[in-house]
Every structure is written in C-alpha cells, then in structure tokens.
Amino acid sequence: MYAHPSIETKETQDIASSSTPHIQIKDLNVHIDGKHILKNINLSIPNNSITSIIGPSGCGKTTLLKTLNRLMDDSKGVEINGSVLVNGEDIYAKDAEVTHIRKKMGLLSQRPFPLPMSIYDNIAYGPRIHGQRNKKVLTEIVEKQLKNVGLWEEVKDRLDSSATSLSIGQQQRLCLARGLAVQPEIILGDESTSALDPISTQTIENLLVELKKDYTIVLVTHILRQARRVSDYIIFVYNGEIVEFGKTEDVLLNPKNEITQQYVKGFIS
Amino acid sequence: MNIRLIKDLLFKRISASLLLISVCVVLLIIIGLSAKSIPLLENQNLWEILTQSIWSPLKGNFGFLPFIMGTIWVTLISLIIAVPLCILSSVYLVEYATDRLRNSVLPLMNVLAAIPPVLYGVWGVLFVVPMVGQWIAPIFGVNASGYSVLSGGIVLAVMIFPIMVSIIVEVLKTIPQELKAASLSLGATKWETIKKVILKKAKPGIIAAVVLAISRAFGETIAVLMVCGNIPRVPQSIFDAGYPIPALIANNFGEMMSIPLYDSALMFAALLLFVIIFGFNLISRIILNRLEEEA
Numbered sequence: 293m294y295a296h297p298s299i300e301t302k303e304t305q306d307i308a309s310s311s312t313p314h315i316q317i318k319d320l321n322v323h324i325d326g327k328h329i330l331k332n333i334n335l336s337i338p339n340n341s342i343t344s345i346i347g348p349s350g351c352g353k354t355t356l357l358k359t360l361n362r363l364m365d366d367s368k369g370v371e372i373n374g375s376v377l378v379n380g381e382d383i384y385a386k387d388a389e390v391t392h393i394r395k396k397m398g399l400l401s402q403r404p405f406p407l408p409m410s411i412y413d414n415i416a417y418g419p420r421i422h423g424q425r426n427k428k429v430l431t432e433i434v435e436k437q438l439k440n441v442g443l444w445e446e447v448k449d450r451l452d453s454s455a456t457s458l459s460i461g462q463q464q465r466l467c468l469a470r471g472l473a474v475q476p477e478i479i480l481g482d483e484s485t486s487a488l489d490p491i492s493t494q495t496i497e498n499l500l501v502e503l504k505k506d507y508t509i510v511l512v513t514h515i516l517r518q519a520r521r522v523s524d525y526i527i528f529v530y531n532g533e534i535v536e537f538g539k540t541e542d543v544l545l546n547p548k549n550e551i552t553q554q555y556v557k558g559f560i561s
Numbered sequence: 562m563n564i565r566l567i568k569d570l571l572f573k574r575i576s577a578s579l580l581l582i583s584v585c586v587v588l589l590i591i592i593g594l595s596a597k598s599i600p601l602l603e604n605q606n607l608w609e610i611l612t613q614s615i616w617s618p619l620k621g622n623f624g625f626l627p628f629i630m631g632t633i634w635v636t637l638i639s640l641i642i643a644v645p646l647c648i649l650s651s652v653y654l655v656e657y658a659t660d661r662l663r664n665s666v667l668p669l670m671n672v673l674a675a676i677p678p679v680l681y682g683v684w685g686v687l688f689v690v691p692m693v694g695q696w697i698a699p700i701f702g703v704n705a706s707g708y709s710v711l712s713g714g715i716v717l718a719v720m721i722f723p724i725m726v727s728i729i730v731e732v733l734k735t736i737p738q739e740l741k742a743a744s745l746s747l748g749a750t751k752w753e754t755i756k757k758v759i760l761k762k763a764k765p766g767i768i769a770a771v772v773l774a775i776s777r778a779f780g781e782t783i784a785v786l787m788v789c790g791n792i793p794r795v796p797q798s799i800f801d802a803g804y805p806i807p808a809l810i811a812n813n814f815g816e817m818m819s820i821p822l823y824d825s826a827l828m829f830a831a832l833l834l835f836v837i838i839f840g841f842n843l844i845s846r847i848i849l850n851r852l853e854e855e856a
Binding site: 361363366368391392394395397398399401402403405407408409417418421422467470471474480 | 660737738739740741742743744745746747748749750753757758761762
C-alpha cells in the first residue's frame with residue numbers, strides 16, 4: 293500500500309501558502325451508485341498556474357474535476373461529502389447557489405460542444421443570460437474573446453453562420469472563448485485536446501499557457517507529455533486517492549511514491 | 562443439392578415474394594382509388610371540387626371544402642392542445658423525472674396508444690361532448706350541443722398524446738449530456754438550458770413528431786366521427802359541428818350507391834386522404850432520417 297498523502301506535507305504547504313488559493317478541497321468523498329470514487333481528497337490548487345490531474349482511466353480524475361463546478365450534481369446516484377471552497381465559499385454548502393459558482397469556472401470538455409446557434413450567439417450566450425442586453429457591449433465581448441483565442445481573423449466575416457460549420461479545432465477554441473466571455477476566474481479542462489489534431493492541440497495548449505497569468509487552470513489529461521509541456525503542478529490520482537501532488541518536474545522526474553513511478557515510467561496506465 | 566440449402570433458398574424466395582405482395586397492395590390501393598375517382602374528375606374540375614362548399618349529392622354538387630375544413634379544424638385544435646403539453650411532458654420526463662417515474666410512465670404511453678379508438682370515442686361522447694356543451698360553450702356565451710370540432714380536437718389531442726410523447730422523449734434523449742453541461746457551466750439555469758439549447762437542438766425531431774401526429778390525426782375516423790356532429794358545412798367557430806374526411810367515407814360508403822358519381826366522390830375523398838397522409842409521413846421520415854445522420 294502507498295501512504296495516504298495529505299495536504300500537511302511541507303511541499304504542498306509551500307504551494308498552498310503562496311497566496312490564498314482559489315480552490316481548496318477539504319475531506320471530499322464521492323460515491324457513485326454506492327461505489328467509493330473519490331476518497332478523502334484534501335487539496336489546495338495554486339492560483340495563476342496550470343495544474344494537471346493525471347492518472348489511469350477510471351481513477352476518478354474527471355469526477356474530481358466535475359465536482360469543482362458541481363456538474364456532478366446532474367448525474368444520478370451521486371453522493372458528495374466534504375467541502376470545496378472557491379474563494380473561501382463552500383460550494384457544497386446547503387445554501388450555495390449553483391449558477392454563480394459555475395459562472396466562475398469555464399469548462400472545456402473533451403470534444404467541443406458548440407451551442408446550436410451562430411458563432412456570435414455562442415459567445416454572447418453567457419453574457420446574455422447574466423443580464424447583458426446591450427448590443428454594443430455584446431459585440432465588444434464577442435470580438436474581444438474571439439481575439440483572445442485567436443479565432444477573430446478566421447471568423448470575423450461569418451459571425452452569423454452556424455458554429456457547427458467551423459472545424460473541430462476552431463470549435464474548441466470557440467468553446468474556450470464562450471467560457472471566457474462570462475469572466476470566470478478558473479478554467480477547467482477535461483482532456484480538452486483529446487479530439488483534436490496535433491496543430492489544434494498545440495494552439496489550445498499555447499492559449500492555456502498564455503491564459504494562466506489571469507486564470508487558475510485545472511486540466512485533466514491522460515497524456516503525460518502534455519502534462520509535462522503545459523503544467524506547473526501535477527496531481528497524480530490512483531484508485532480515487534491523491535497519491536502525489538507537487539511541481540511538475542518533481543512528480544514526473546523524481547516521483548516519491550512507487551505507484552507514481554510505475555505510472556510515469558509507463559508500467560501502469 | 563443438399564436439402565438444407567434448398568430450404569434456405571426457399572425461405573429467401575418466399576419471404577421476398579411476401580414482401581412484394583404487401584408492397585403491391587399499397588400500389589393497388591393507389592391505382593384503385595385513382596381509377597374510381599376519375600368519373601368525378603371528368604365531371605368537375607379538381608379546383609372546383611376542392612374549393613366549393615356545397616355538398617348535395619342528389620343535385621350532383623360535390624364540394625369538398627366542408628370536409629377539408631372540418632379535418633383542418635379538428636386537427637389544428639388537437640395540435641394546439643397537444644403540442645405544448647407533449648413538449649413540456651417530455652422535457653419533464655427526460656430532464657427532471659426520476660428513473661423510476663420515467664420507467665413507469667413510458668410503458669403507460671404504449672398502453673394508451675394501444676387503446677382502440679372507439680373507446681376514446683365513447684369517452685368523448687360521455688365526457689367531452691357534455692363538458693364542451695355545458696361548461697366551455699356557456700363561458701363564451703355560446704349555445705351549443707357540444708358535438709363540435711372542439712370536442713373532436715380534444716379527443717384527438719388525447720389520442721395523439723402518447724405517440725408524440727414517445728417520439729419527443731427519444732429525440733430529447735439523443736441530446737448529448739456535454740451540450741447541457743456546456744450551457745450549465747456558463748451559469749445558465751436548467752430552464753434557460755432547456756429553453757435556449759435543448760429545445761433548439763431538438764427542434765427538427767419535435768417537428769417530425771408533430772408531423773407524424775398530424776398524419777395520425779388526419780386519418781383518425783371513428784373517435785372523431787362520434788363527437789364531431791358530422792354536418793357538411795364549413796365550421797365557423799370551434800363550437801360548430803364539423804365533418805372530417807374519414808368520417809364522410811365511413812358514414813356513407815355502401816349507402817346510396819345509386820346516386821350517380823357518389824361512390825366516385827367517396828373514392829376521391831379516400832384518395833385525397835391517402836395523398837395527404839402519405840405526404841406527411843414522407844416529410845417526417847425525411848426529417849427523422851436527416852436527424853439520425855447528424856447524430
């Protein structure tokens with residue numbers, strides 16, 4: 293057996309104490325249909341950096357990501373205990389209001405899922421539901437966010453055409469822009485490049501690295517090389533537990549735990 | 562040759578010819594109806610038949626407008642009642658209901674769809690007709706018997722409800738969870754997500770369900786016939802009696818065949834019905850196929 297890692301180790305304390313973290317997870321336990329999926333998760337995710345969650349399939353990494361913006365609520369048979377603090381506010385508190393929690397976090401899913409509307413309306417969707425009606429302001433937001441993800445030059449002449457007419461790489465960038473338009477503080481990526489070609493993947497990765505100065509970014513990935521390329525910190529999850537958490541080079545090059553070593557070397561996947 | 566191979570070949574040939582026969586039946590119906598309609602069409606031109614509102618077979622007047630309008634009124638009323646109801650019920654079943662509720666309601670829909678139309682007719686006569694005559698009409702200050710296009714529409718709405726709900730539920734189930742998650746993660750409420758994303762994405766499928774329901778409503782005969790009043794006049798209000806095309810055929814076929822052109826007129830009515838329903842089915846099939854290709 294591997295040791296139960298805990299937030300109290302010296303190293304993670306250093307990470308956490310750099311400034312008040314956006315996201316803190318305390319004693320989180322998730323059961324799905326009676327199965328214990330996440331076990332005693334304690335974690336502080338560093339601000340303004342990219343943290344990758346890695347681990348073998350089915351280890352609970354996507355579940356961990358989805359508990360951060362309460363998207364697990366929607367699945368059936370899910371039981372969540374413990375607390376997740378976002379800016380000090382417990383999002384699993386009884387009186388927590390879920391829409392403003394989700395608004396704080398942009399989600400980039402495995403495959404791009406553009407909303408069934410035009411390119412313009414995809415970006416304007418978020419600001420609109422949060423009460424922005426001013427056409428001029430909306431147009432400014434659309435332009436700014438499309439420029440932010442490097443899509444503006446490619447689509448500026450066809451903002452009214454359907455979002456599904458874009459290539460899959462463009463769609464993923466559109467989805468990122470759509471998430472940024474509601475001014476989140478955190479970006480969550482769930483294997484966001486797994487459906488993309490290498491060039492689009494690189495574009496998205498570069499974007500994320502650029503965005504980390506303004507956002508706290510958490511990515512789930514099963515590609516170790518991607519984790520190494522983009523992330524500052526790595527969380528290794530195995531069987532629903534956090535086995536190792538630390539700076540990228542420490543976890544990948546000098547893993548302390550035997551299971552992490554085996555995973556990093558490719559003996560388990 | 563081996564007896565097993567002969568059996569195999571025989572089975573293939575027999576099933577092929579049986580299929581051919583059933584296809585032929587459809588073709589024969591079309592040919593038969595067209596051939597029998599020709600005498601009427603030789604006597605009056607098509608436009609006159611479809612737009613004149615005087616129906617007196619004894620005098621040789623065969624104006625189909627009352628029947629066409631009767632069918633349209635009844636169908637429209639049933640859609641106005643059933644479509645919003647079906648959409649909201651389906652949304653509730655897919656997005657809000659527990660698995661247990663959904664798994665008990667959907668089979669119930671199949672049972673409802675299997676109830677013989679004549680039972681709906683009896684229910685209409687005993688319940689809907691008095692309700693329309695004694696409750697709804699007085700609210701609008703109308704004196705009516707209750708045998709009306711409104712009663713027909715209500716009965717039809719109940720009849721098309723199960724088929725529409727089953728199809729719309731299937732359509733809603735095909736919408737990917739991630740698309741909903743995309744909208745929710747932007748801070749949209751569930752209702753905003755349903756209204757702006759789910760229903761929008763489901764629109765072609767919902768249209769196909771409605772079109773299929775229309776063709777069912779157009780063809781429904783006995784239940785509508787029992788509550789509609791069956792007076793060959795163009796209805797002016799929802800409390801007026803109407804006379805849909807299927808009721809015309811069912812009520813009169815076999816009687817008064819001595820009147821010249823009468824049977825030809827009824828055959829023309831049947832052909833009209835056939836063409837309309839065939840068209841609607843074709844449209845909904847095309848929409849659903851396109852939807853499956855996209856999915």
